[in-house]
Amino acid sequence: MFFRVVSSAMILIMVATSVAPAQILQSRRPRDPFPQPTQATATAPVDTTLARDLARAVPQGFDAPVDPKTYVIGPGDQFVLFFRSTGKEILLRVLPEGAVLVPNAGMVRAAGLTIEAFRAELARALASYYRSAEFFCELILPRNFVVYVLGEVARPGPVAMLPPFRVDAAITGAGGVTRSGSERAIEIRKDGEPTRLIDQLKFRRLGDVTMNPMLHEGQTVFVPSRGRTCDIVGEVWRSGTYEIAPNETVMDVVRLAGGFTTNAERNEIVLEQLSADEKVSIVKMDEATAATTVITDRDVIVVPDKRSFPGIDFVRVQGGGGRDGRIYLQEGETLQSFLPRFIRLRNDFDLSHARIERKKGDGTFEFISIDLSKVLEGDQSVDVALQTGDVINIPRLEDVVFVGGEVMRGGEIEFQRGLPAGRYIAMAGGPSDAGSVDKLQIYDSYGNRRDGNRESVVYRGETILVKRRTGVILGNLFIGFVSLTSLFLSVYAVITANQD
Numbered sequence: 001m002f003f004r005v006v007s008s009a010m011i012l013i014m015v016a017t018s019v020a021p022a023q024i025l026q027s028r029r030p031r032d033p034f035p036q037p038t039q040a041t042a043t044a045p046v047d048t049t050l051a052r053d054l055a056r057a058v059p060q061g062f063d064a065p066v067d068p069k070t071y072v073i074g075p076g077d078q079f080v081l082f083f084r085s086t087g088k089e090i091l092l093r094v095l096p097e098g099a100v101l102v103p104n105a106g107m108v109r110a111a112g113l114t115i116e117a118f119r120a121e122l123a124r125a126l127a128s129y130y131r132s133a134e135f136f137c138e139l140i141l142p143r144n145f146v147v148y149v150l151g152e153v154a155r156p157g158p159v160a161m162l163p164p165f166r167v168d169a170a171i172t173g174a175g176g177v178t179r180s181g182s183e184r185a186i187e188i189r190k191d192g193e194p195t196r197l198i199d200q201l202k203f204r205r206l207g208d209v210t211m212n213p214m215l216h217e218g219q220t221v222f223v224p225s226r227g228r229t230c231d232i233v234g235e236v237w238r239s240g241t242y243e244i245a246p247n248e249t250v251m252d253v254v255r256l257a258g259g260f261t262t263n264a265e266r267n268e269i270v271l272e273q274l275s276a277d278e279k280v281s282i283v284k285m286d287e288a289t290a291a292t293t294v295i296t297d298r299d300v301i302v303v304p305d306k307r308s309f310p311g312i313d314f315v316r317v318q319g320g321g322g323r324d325g326r327i328y329l330q331e332g333e334t335l336q337s338f339l340p341r342f343i344r345l346r347n348d349f350d351l352s353h354a355r356i357e358r359k360k361g362d363g364t365f366e367f368i369s370i371d372l373s374k375v376l377e378g379d380q381s382v383d384v385a386l387q388t389g390d391v392i393n394i395p396r397l398e399d400v401v402f403v404g405g406e407v408m409r410g411g412e413i414e415f416q417r418g419l420p421a422g423r424y425i426a427m428a429g430g431p432s433d434a435g436s437v438d439k440l441q442i443y444d445s446y447g448n449r450r451d452g453n454r455e456s457v458v459y460r461g462e463t464i465l466v467k468r469r470t471g472v473i474l475g476n477l478f479i480g481f482v483s484l485t486s487l488f489l490s491v492y493a494v495i496t497a498n499q500d
Contacts, residue, residue, distance in 0.1 A: 062164045066139060068115035072216040074098075075111055076143030081122070084134040094143070104129045111217075115139060147215050149174035151223035152181025165214045167198055170221050182226045184243045188213070189220040199245065205256050230295050232257050234303035235264035250290035250301055265306035272300040315386055319354075319394035321346030335384045335392075336375050345372065350397045350461065353445060356384060357391040395445055398461030403428040405466035406435025415460045422454030424464055436469040 073094060081090040081102070092100040098111030105125040110118050119137050126135065146158045147170055154175025161170060167186065177183055177200075186198040196213070203211040215221070226243050230253060233239045237258030244253065250271060260266060267286040273296065274280060285293060295301070307314065313329040315338070322342035329338070335356075345351060351372035358366050372394065374382045400412040401424050408429025422437050431437055437454040443463040458464060 063166070064164070066115070066142075068119075070214070071115050071139070072214075073110045073113050073115065073118055074143055074145055074217045076145065077110070077139060078141040078143075079137050080140050082136045082138070083130070084136070086133075092137070102126065145217045147217075147219055147221060149221045149223070152178045152225055153223050154178060161215060165216065166212050167215060167221060168200060168203065168212050170215060171200070171223070174221075177223055180225055181223045182243060184245050185224055185227060187222040187224065188215070189222055190218060192220075194222075195219075201243070201256060205258075228297035230297070230299040230301065232301040232303070234301075235261040235305050236303050237261060244295050244297070248295050250285070250293045250295055251287070253295055253301060254290070254303070260303065263305050263307055265304045268304050268306075270302040270304065271295075272302065274298050313388035315388070315390040315392060317342065317392045317394075319396060320344075320349050320351075320392075329386055329388055333386050335370065335372075335386060336378070336380070338386060339372070339375060345376070345394075348397050350395045350445070351376070354392065354394045356386075357393060358387060359389055395461075398445065400461070401458050402463040403466070404463065406432045406468055407466050408432060417460075419458065420454060421452055421456045421458050421464050424458060425454070425466060431466055434468045435466045437466065439467040439469065441465040441467060 075094050075096045075098060077094045079092040079094075079100070081092055082088070090103060092102065094100055094110045098109065099107040100110050102108050102122070102125060105128075108118075108121055108125045110121070113121065115137075122135075122137055126133070142163050145161050145165075147161055148157065149159050149170050150156045153171060156174060159170050159173035161173075167188070171177060171186075183200045183204075184202075186200060187194040188196045188198060198213070199208070199211045202208040228244050229241050230244050231239075231241050232253055236254060239257060242253055242256055250269065254260065269285050269287070269290050271283045271285065271290075271293065272280060273283065283293075307326065313331065314326050315329050316326050317324055320342055322344045327338075327341060339345075352374075354370050354372045356368040356370060358368060360366055368384060370384060371379075371382055399415050401415050402411070403413055403424050404410040407425055408431075410428060413424050413427050421440055421442065425431060425437055440452040440454075440456065441464075442450050442452045442456060442458065443465065444459070445461045452464075
């Protein structure tokens with residue numbers, strides 16, 4: 001009896017242990033988020049929590065809501081079918097063959113259809129089984145797929161497409177268009193035949209979103225070599241070389257170049273054209289004419305600066321550390337009233353040795369030396385009335401003194417305020433045997449000369465030229481005289497001997 005009870009207990013334990021591991025494994029096995037349709041899943045709705053999880057997993061890559069009239073369905077897209085009357089949700093996944101398996105209704109075609117067309121197909125398939133049932137079908141998880149990007153791109157070949165599946169994303173995935181590639185005649189091909197031309201330059205520069213459509217399976221993006229080009233220079237925001245499309249006008253290129261700047265002379269646009277025999281023709285036009293003038297290969301569009309034409313007074317500033325370049329000038333403005341418009345004058349510029357370069361009526365130039373430091377102090381005696389076209393030059397301070405002539409080691413010596421010329425000559429190795437420290441010529445940065453000696457104060461940027469000593473010069477003259485006399489006597493002796 002005891003053995004019979006023990007045997008029964010052991011049998012029960014074996015049965016229990018044979019079932020429990022399978023149940024435990026089943027409970028621990030992760031649920032496949034995209035279960036393949038089976039007879040069980042085909043006859044029962046998917047658990048609603050799965051659809052909610054998928055809805056939360058929708059990628060954030062779309063640049064706009066999906067348009068059901070244009071979004072083309074492909075294998076891998078996932079939808080949820082929701083019945084309003086019962087609250088049931090069914091997950092539908094587009095299978096590799098392009099159909100979805102709908103419980104009780106069977107296979108329904110989906111790939112290649114828009115979402116709107118697919119909903120109509122689904123309604124017809126459900127009509128016989130789910131009569132008078134109101135349902136909704138929504139895309140909850142878009143697919144990934146591959147398109148080929150070929151031609152003039154950095155990395156031709158397959159590109160994995162993620163939402164939003166647009167042309168620019170495909171080209172970026174292929175490394176971008178090469179320098180020899182065309183951005184304006186990109187082909188979208190189907191079965192090897194072009195179905196649409198895309199102008200990515202209009203999309204990027206003008207914001208034309210129609211030139212950046214969505215792609216789908218079976219399409220190929222082909223980037224051809226660049227075609228005809230023209231150049232645009234002058235007062236546009238992005239001058240450079242542009243590929244031109246058929247029948248494009250001068251104004252079309254101006255818009256691609258960012259449009260006119262505020263300084264553009266719109267009624268003086270110049271078009272330079274090369275004929276077939278390489279002859280140049282120049283055409284001037286206003287903005288209205290430019291809007292109807294068709295651009296051709298190798299043309300150059302020049303948009304001039306209206307400030308370059310007569311009627312606006314200006315001066316040009318070079319140096320000073322403030323505003324370099326052209327500055328507008330008021331009528332009758334003087335240097336003293338003009339100086340505050342420099343913004344700043346840095347102390348590493350030589351204000352006391354500035355000058356004005358002015359073109360005279362006969363075409364020659366005059367140079368007017370000015371001491372800006374005195375002008376800044378309000379000294380009216382050094383003020384100058386400015387004229388249009390004047391160039392104000394403010395030299396940079398040189399932190400060196402140049403020593404040359406009869407010295408041992410000529411060159412640059414570091415400037416030290418207050419040092420006399422003799423000290424700089426000493427730092428240059430001293431005078432040569434023929435040089436004199438009391439016979440100097442000192443030049444400023446403009447070439448103005450003054451005579452000096454070893455005690456003369458030297459200023460920043462000046463050049464010290466050491467001359468020869470007077471005795472050396474006289475000695476050389478005496479030697480030359482003696483040599484010349486000897487030569488004369490020798491010639492005389494030869495002539496006398498010949499006469500004898």
